[in-house]
Amino acid sequence: MDKMVIDRIASRNYTAGVVNRFDFRIKKGYGQNFLVDQHVLGKIIRAADIKNDELVIEIGPGIGALTQELAERAEIVAAVEIDKALIPVLSETLSGYDNVEIINADILKTDVREIISKYNKKSAKVIANLPYYITTPIVMSLLELGECINSIVVMVQKEVALRMAAKPGTKDYGSLSLAVQFYSETSLVANVPTNCFYPRPGVDSAVIKLDVLSSPPVDVKDSELMFQIIRAAFSKRRKTLVNCLESSESMSAVFGSLSKADIEEILVSCDLPPKVRGESLGLEEFARLANLIEE
Numbered sequence: 001m002d003k004m005v006i007d008r009i010a011s012r013n014y015t016a017g018v019v020n021r022f023d024f025r026i027k028k029g030y031g032q033n034f035l036v037d038q039h040v041l042g043k044i045i046r047a048a049d050i051k052n053d054e055l056v057i058e059i060g061p062g063i064g065a066l067t068q069e070l071a072e073r074a075e076i077v078a079a080v081e082i083d084k085a086l087i088p089v090l091s092e093t094l095s096g097y098d099n100v101e102i103i104n105a106d107i108l109k110t111d112v113r114e115i116i117s118k119y120n121k122k123s124a125k126v127i128a129n130l131p132y133y134i135t136t137p138i139v140m141s142l143l144e145l146g147e148c149i150n151s152i153v154v155m156v157q158k159e160v161a162l163r164m165a166a167k168p169g170t171k172d173y174g175s176l177s178l179a180v181q182f183y184s185e186t187s188l189v190a191n192v193p194t195n196c197f198y199p200r201p202g203v204d205s206a207v208i209k210l211d212v213l214s215s216p217p218v219d220v221k222d223s224e225l226m227f228q229i230i231r232a233a234f235s236k237r238r239k240t241l242v243n244c245l246e247s248s249e250s251m252s253a254v255f256g257s258l259s260k261a262d263i264e265e266i267l268v269s270c271d272l273p274p275k276v277r278g279e280s281l282g283l284e285e286f287a288r289l290a291n292l293i294e295e
């Protein structure tokens with residue numbers, strides 16, 4: 001196939017043409033902001049580093065702008081699209097590619113492991129311009145799948161990308177940073193202004209890469225308990241960790257009748273200052289705390 005003669009889908013003219021020809025109604029509720037910028041697309045593709053024997057899973061192919069680039073590099077692309085009205089559009093825009101399977105389904109109800117085993121693969125890369133209204137559930141459910149996902153390169157709302165990559169003590173740092181960094185190494189790939197999409201979204205975007213870790217970066221006996229502590233620690237931003245833990249309903253089951261002073265003592269025995277705030281603690285400290293509480 002001669003790549004040079006095939007139209008690039010990711011352009012404003014091509015996208016507007018397809019939308020008009022199919023009389024396609026763009027659905028804001030599905031986060032339909034189509035990428036129309038080749039330069040940004042190039043950055044996603046370079047970050048993803050796709051090999052020609054790899055399976056790529058794309059979430060929300062839209063009219064196929066990113067899918068086209070993936071199909072030209074990967075062995076197989078499985079693209080999960082919720083909007084039924086886009087299926088005939090994709091059959092036309094991607095008619096030149098025989099290594100693309102479009103799955104008309106909701107990604108949150110899709111068994112990603114099943115897709116991987118269907119193609120006799122052990123793992124896949126996930127590459128997508130995500131529907132922003134469900135970024136966190138999508139990313140967390142992929143990360144929880146473990147090693148069958150090699151890496152995730154996704155366009156998300158800029159604010160969410162900054163939160164995912166944030167380090168302790170910074171304004172964007174919170175439970176999402178810790179959850180994502182428990183499973184992966186994060187790197188910000190590109191900032192993407194609103195004029196790179198059709199139609200323009202209301203917020204700036206960014207591309208982030210998550211390299212999935214083969215084992216957690218910290219030694220924690222009960223990761224559920226650690227995340228329960230983390231959620232409690234960030235539930236009230238301005239409060240000290242002790243106050244957050246003491247007033248948290250979910251933690252009261254763990255702490256029983258322990259007083260504030262007792263909880264402070266636990267922190268001190270973890271080498272933490274009694275008045276410490278959750279926002280200054282890294283995964284290492286939360287893991288230590290969870291291990292001690294578990295004991």
Ligand code: SAM
Pocket residue numbers: 030031032033034035036059060061062063064065066067080081082083086105106107108128129130131132134
């Ligand atoms: N990949 C295309 C692009 O870059 O131009 C479209 C990206 S657009 C931001 C998000 C896409 O996700 C839309 O096509 C939308 O219909 C689809 N989508 C929304 N919710 C979905 C879900 N729960 N499962 C699968 N696809 C979904």
